[in-house]
Amino acid sequence: MAWMAWTWPTAIFFACIAALLILFTILAIRSPETPRTGVLRIETTRGDRLFISLLGSAYINLAWLGLIGVYQPAALILCLVYAAAVFRWV
Incomplete structure (x- = not known):
């Protein structure tokens, strides 16, 4: 490889x-589990919320690289907060 x-x-x-x-x-x-409805008003499962949080984290990291630069630990913290919010409210 x-x-x-x-x-x-x-x-x-x-x-x-x-x-x-x-x-x-x-x-x-x-x-x-049974799907639940959150703030997006769609039924989501744990797997759906994982996918949404991974996809959103990718966009957060790309935006961070484009706007701020290569210091990524702060972006990781932002991604963790975003993932926690997705699992809580989506």
């Missing part, structure tokens, strides 16, 4: 995504 520049941060990122998917699969098997 020399064509792709694998670095440790990239590998950690994809490992975390894989771990989240495994965790949410186990949660869905152990305790099935």
Whole structure:
């Protein structure tokens, strides 16, 4: 895989995504849930909210890179706050 520049941060990122998917699969098997309606007025499950938070976090990080620069730890904190809000209210 020399064509792709694998670095440790990239590998950690994809490992975390894989771990989240495994965790949410186990949660869905152990305790099935019923969809709930939040502020968007659509029914969402845990998996839907995970997808919304991951997609929104990608946009937050891209906007952060474009507007502020490469100091990403503050963007990570903003993404965590965003994900907590999505899981709470969406």
